[in-house]
Amino acid sequence: MKPTSHAFKANAAAALQDAGLQRALGNAKGGFIERRRRAVEALPEFEQLRAAARDIKDHTLAHLDYYLERFEARVTAAGGQAHWARTAEEACRIVADLCRAAGARLVTKGKSMVGEEIGLNETLEAAGYDVVETDLGEYIIQLAHEPPSHIIAPAVHKTRGDIAQLFREHHSQYGFEGTRETVPAIVDEARQLMRGKFVTADVGITGANFLIAETGSTVIVTNEGNGDLTGTLPRVHIVLASLEKVVPTLEDTSVLLRLLARSATGQEMTAYTTFFTGPRRPNDPDGPEAFHVVLLDNGRSDMLGNDYRDMLRCIRCGACLNYCPVYGAVGGHAYGWVYPGPMGAVLTPLIVGLKEGGSLANASTLCGRCETVCPMSIPLPRLLRQHRVREHEQKLTPPRARLALAAWAYLARRPRLYRQVINAAAVILGALGRRRGRLRYLPLASAWTRVRDFPAPQGRSFISAWRKQWGQRKER
Amino acid sequence: MNEARDAILARLHSALARERLDPATQMQLDARLTSPLKGPQPTLPGDKVAHFIDKASAAASTVAHADSPASVVHTIQEYLITHALAPSLVIAPTPPLVSLPWPQDMHVERRAALADDMTALTAAFAGVAETGSLVLLSGPQTPTTLNFLPDHYMCILSRRRIVSHTEDVWSLLREEYEGLPRALNFISGPSRTADVEQSIQLGAHGPRRVLVILIDDWD
Numbered sequence: 280m281k282p283t284s285h286a287f288k289a290n291a292a293a294a295l296q297d298a299g300l301q302r303a304l305g306n307a308k309g310g311f312i313e314r315r316r317r318a319v320e321a322l323p324e325f326e327q328l329r330a331a332a333r334d335i336k337d338h339t340l341a342h343l344d345y346y347l348e349r350f351e352a353r354v355t356a357a358g359g360q361a362h363w364a365r366t367a368e369e370a371c372r373i374v375a376d377l378c379r380a381a382g383a384r385l386v387t388k389g390k391s392m393v394g395e396e397i398g399l400n401e402t403l404e405a406a407g408y409d410v411v412e413t414d415l416g417e418y419i420i421q422l423a424h425e426p427p428s429h430i431i432a433p434a435v436h437k438t439r440g441d442i443a444q445l446f447r448e449h450h451s452q453y454g455f456e457g458t459r460e461t462v463p464a465i466v467d468e469a470r471q472l473m474r475g476k477f478v479t480a481d482v483g484i485t486g487a488n489f490l491i492a493e494t495g496s497t498v499i500v501t502n503e504g505n506g507d508l509t510g511t512l513p514r515v516h517i518v519l520a521s522l523e524k525v526v527p528t529l530e531d532t533s534v535l536l537r538l539l540a541r542s543a544t545g546q547e548m549t550a551y552t553t554f555f556t557g558p559r560r561p562n563d564p565d566g567p568e569a570f571h572v573v574l575l576d577n578g579r580s581d582m583l584g585n586d587y588r589d590m591l592r593c594i595r596c597g598a599c600l601n602y603c604p605v606y607g608a609v610g611g612h613a614y615g616w617v618y619p620g621p622m623g624a625v626l627t628p629l630i631v632g633l634k635e636g637g638s639l640a641n642a643s644t645l646c647g648r649c650e651t652v653c654p655m656s657i658p659l660p661r662l663l664r665q666h667r668v669r670e671h672e673q674k675l676t677p678p679r680a681r682l683a684l685a686a687w688a689y690l691a692r693r694p695r696l697y698r699q700v701i702n703a704a705a706v707i708l709g710a711l712g713r714r715r716g717r718l719r720y721l722p723l724a725s726a727w728t729r730v731r732d733f734p735a736p737q738g739r740s741f742i743s744a745w746r747k748q749w750g751q752r753k754e755r
Numbered sequence: 756m757n758e759a760r761d762a763i764l765a766r767l768h769s770a771l772a773r774e775r776l777d778p779a780t781q782m783q784l785d786a787r788l789t790s791p792l793k794g795p796q797p798t799l800p801g802d803k804v805a806h807f808i809d810k811a812s813a814a815a816s817t818v819a820h821a822d823s824p825a826s827v828v829h830t831i832q833e834y835l836i837t838h839a840l841a842p843s844l845v846i847a848p849t850p851p852l853v854s855l856p857w858p859q860d861m862h863v864e865r866r867a868a869l870a871d872d873m874t875a876l877t878a879a880f881a882g883v884a885e886t887g888s889l890v891l892l893s894g895p896q897t898p899t900t901l902n903f904l905p906d907h908y909m910c911i912l913s914r915r916r917i918v919s920h921t922e923d924v925w926s927l928l929r930e931e932y933e934g935l936p937r938a939l940n941f942i943s944g945p946s947r948t949a950d951v952e953q954s955i956q957l958g959a960h961g962p963r964r965v966l967v968i969l970i971d972d973w974d
Contacts, residue, residue, distance in 0.1 A: 303952075310953045327795040335794070344767040345776050345784055357934065363760040415959060416950035432950065439952050466948060466956045473960055478870045493788050494935045504946040504961025507903050511938065522763070527788055529925040534794035536921065544949070547810070548886035551961070552941040559937055562895035564848075564867040566937050576763050584770025 280398055280426055284615035284627055284636040291642065294609040303436045304610050311601035314545025315652070322547075328537050333656045335531045336592040343583060346492040346525045347574065353495025357557025359570035367397035370575045374399060374484065374517055375406050377571055381515045383408060383481035389499065389506035390414035391486030392430055392595060393519040393575055395617040396630070399484070411476045413505035415469050422449050428611030428619065431543050431597040436610050439465065473505070483509035483567065487520040488594065489535060490572070493528040496554040497572060500539060502546075507553055516555065516567040522579045523591040535594060538654035542596035578630045587662060590625050592655040599649035599659060605642050614639055621649035621659045628666055637675050640666035683723075698742055705736040712736075796885075796920045803884040804969070807917050810887025814944030815957060816965040821911075824855050830968055831876065831909060832861070838907065838964070840874055845905065847877045849896035852911070867898035868905055875905040881924050882917040882967075886943055889967065890924050893938040902940055908962035910942070913970055 283290065294300055319325050339346055351361040364370035370393075378386060386408050388394060400421070403410045412421040416433035420426065422445045427433030434442070442465055447458050453472055459465045485506050487497040497518045499506045510516045526532055540546040559566035582591055600606045600620030611619035616636070618626045624643060628636030640663045649659040670676055671684070690697040712718045712735025721728045739747075768774055776784070799806050808818050819834075821827040835842055841862075846852045848865035857863050868875055877897065881890040889910050893899040902908065918924060921941070928935065946961030957963055 307953050322797055324795045324797050331794040341771065342776065342784060344764055344771065345781065347767075348764070349788065363763050365759050365762055369759060413960065414950070415948045419950065432953070434950055435953070442951055462951045462954045462956050465951050466959060470958065470960055474870050477960075493791070496935055496939075502947045502949075503959035504903050505959070507899070507938075507940065508960060511899050511903070522767075527784075528791035530791040530793050530922055533796075533921045533925070537797070546814075546943075548814075548888055548941060548943045550814070550942070550944050550947055552888075552943075554935060554939040555937065556935040556939075557937055560894070563893060563937060564895065564898040565900045566893060574763075576766070580763060580766035580770050583767060584772075 280401075280616070282616040282627070282631045282635050284631065284639050285634070287613060287615060287638045287642050290613035290615055291609040294613045299438060299441070300436050300610055303438050303441075304607060306438075307432070307435050308607055311545070311597075315542060315598060315601070316545075318541040318545040318547065322537070322541065325538075325541070328534055329654055329656055331534050332538055332654060333592065335526060335534060336655060339526055339531075340523065340583060340588060340591055343522065343525070346527060347522060349492040350490050350495060350525050351574075353492065354557070354570075354572055355495075357495045357570075358560075359495065359557045359572060361572045361574055364573055364575045365577070367575075367577055370397045370519070370573050370577070371399055371402040373573050374519070375402055377515065377517055378403065378406070378408055378482050381482050381569070383515070385409045385411065385476065385480045386482045386484060387476055387480040387509045387513065388412050388417070389483070389485035389501070389509040390417050390433070391484065391519050392427075392617065393486055393521050394484065395427060396521075396577065397519075397575065399519070411473075411480075413473055413476065413509055414501075414503060415466065415505075418469060418473075419445060422446075426612065426617050429597060429600055430595050430618065430620075430622075436612065477505075477508040477512050480509070480513040482515045482517060483511075483513035484517045484519060485510050487518050487524055487572075488539065489532050490520055490525040491527075491529060491532055491554070492525055494554075494556055496556040498532060498552065498554050500536070500549050500552050502544075502550045504551055507551055510553070510555055511566055514567055515569045515571070516558070518555070518570075518572045519575065520572060521575045521577065523593075539594055539596055542598040542652070542654040582629055586665060587625070587629055589657050590622075590629070590662060592657055593622055593626075594655060595622075596654060598652045598654065602648040602652050604644060604646065604648075609642075614642075621663070622657075625657075625659060625662045625666070633666065633669055633673060634675055637666060637670040640664075640670065698740065701740045702743055705740045709736045709739075791925070793922050796922065799884055799919055803917050803919055804914050806884040807882050807887055808969075810884065811882075811944070811967055812887070814887050815947075816887065816944045816967050818967045818969060820969050822971060827911060827968055827970065828855055828857060828861075832858075834907075834909065834966055835874065840907065843874065845869075845872050845875045845901060847875075847897050847901055849878055851878055852876060868900035868903070870904060872905045874907045874909070875901040876909045876911070877901050879910050879912040879916065881927055882912045883919075883921055883924060883941070884917055885920045886941070888921075888941040888943040889965075891938075891940040891942060892932075892936040894936055899938045899940065902942060903946075903961045906958070906963045907966070908942075908945075908964065909966040909968060911968045911970055913972065915972070 412418045419434040428436040488500045489498040558570040606620040624639035645660045717732040843862040879889040946959045948959035
């Protein structure tokens with residue numbers, strides 16, 4: 280999809296006014312946090328695991344070439360094939376070619392954020408394939424023609440009523456009548472409908488949470504079982520994965536698995552954790568005849584070489600979204616592309632460019648909760664700050680903001696003048712706001728005062744107050 | 756697509772500010788792959804089997820006990836009656852299941868699963884106490900579709916095959932297998948989704964119920 284991240288401000292303003300969205304966000308808010316908290320508290324080794332996980336990923340990234348080549352060799356040895364793609368377009372072309380070679384008509388998909396990133400559905404649909412998302416959340420947003428608004432709960436912005444209506448509109452063609460009002464009825468209708476898709480699909484496409492260099496396996500961590508049906512029933516199984524998904528061994532995967540589900544949904548282990556290794560073996564009664572892994576770069580090799588390498592540790596658990604006050608207020612679509620929240624605000628500018636995505640880095644209070652809960656200890660606030668610095672250096676920020684910063688920098692370098700100006704401002708604003716204790720309008724900051732009052736200063740700057748009280752004392 | 760492969764590897768080398776790794780470093784990394792290190796593991800209080808039962812139950816699996824082949828069959832018959840299911844079953848075509856004393860009035864098929872099968876029975880490779888998970892391997896006698904298509908999923912697990920942690924499964928696999936099978940499934944409870952208003956609903960696309968039948972001896 281074409282990103283609209285540059286319009287974050289307008290997107291966010293619209294999201295705050297959207298009553299339906301606010302209701303859906305309100306429903307979701309507490310659950311993720313509470314479940315994660317309980318799971319982490321029940322595991323005294325959590326911090327130890329976090330440190331071990333960071334070391335595993337750092338080690339892997341420092342030898343990423345080696346581990347990817349080993350992974351590829353193991354995939355080949357297991358009878359599968361690895362394909363390398365520099366860009367989203369290359370990855371889409373590889374998948375489309377594989378579908379054509381398979382003589383495919385119906386393509387089922389398990390949930391894949393890389394699939395979203397490269398816009399695979401559009402490519403395949405344009406090439407004439409019937410593409411069906413099989414994860415319930417992904418299926419809902421496919422019907423609605425929307426991007427996911429959360430990386431593990433793609434339809435978190437939809438209410439039950441929204442979903443019932445989408446089903447009513449799209450399912451009469453399959454002979455479903457009436458409206459499903461309850462959650463079990465909605466889930467059951469999707470289950471019945473998807474059965475037919477699973478067993479008639481020619482190609483199944485899934486993502487991968489991990490790639491294992493030791494064995495050439497791809498791992499998916501799921502709850503619905505749709506990923507397994509997608510990877511087992513069609514004749515061809517294609518796995519989409521970005522380069523940084525590789526880990527050395529099965530033992531390393533055990534460490535990461537202990538963190539992933541707990542951070543994502545608060546589960547100790549999801550209902551299904553599956554390791555796929557190659558296609559069906561001789562005498563196997565089921566499984567695909569062909570197994571392909573598409574390895575996508577799309578900006579990762581750049582990140583490996585610059586000061587965003589830490590971001591390549593991300594295992595896409597979504598904890599930073601759940602804990603982010605900004606994400607909680609505006610939801611995922613305001614971020615304008617496929618990755619929302621703090622991880623999205625770091626990743627989006629790196630993939631679609633700073634000009635398009637840079638404003639996301641400003642959509643943060645830098646409160647630091649994201650880093651605190653990140654199972655991979657990614658310094659998200661620091662990476663966001665780096666984006667802000669780059670944005671300023673490349674003169675991508677608005678002229679007024681630059682002018683204000685320049686004025687502040689001029690003053691800050693002249694302490695005496697700075698104190699005089701601050702004192703004068705404190706006195707004037709204090710006098711103006713004496714009656715109410717707050718100001719309803721500030722020149723140059725009218726956007727701020729339009730929605731809230733500015734507390735009036737008490738008439739004196741902090742420095743002069745400090746001087747007055749403590750100035751005579753000798754510093755120790 | 757070798758062009759893309761070479762280009763990506765060249766970019767990785769440039770990002771890492773080095774050429775392809777020298778043979779000595781490669782050998783060190785090879786050793787890390789062939790003798791894997793274990794990371795931190797949760798300590799499991801008490802007995803492995805009891806822990807497995809706790810965790811499997813917490814993940815919404817039902818755990819039953821059977822002390823003889825006849826009692827396995829009896830457990831299954833009771834389950835079918837309780838859930839108002841027809842006396843019909845698809846089983847993995849593996850000797851321990853095929854040789855169970857199936858009664859005349861039970862319709863038993865040995866094959867991979869079809870879309871409208873209601874009930875399946877398989878035998879687990881191992882169980883993991885840490886998470887209450889069943890471990891299933893694909894193979895000529897163990898079709899993977901049985902784990903996912905039927906509404907009701909039953910699985911026999913020998914107590915002796917319950918290990919503490921997932922790492923113990925890797926050790927068992929290295930002892931008993933060459934490489935990994937096509938599919939290795941950890942199954943921790945029935946299929947579920949929270950995609951409608953974050954309300955957890957069992958039976959999304961996979962089994963609605965999971966019955967684990969623990970037995971004392973199996974081989």
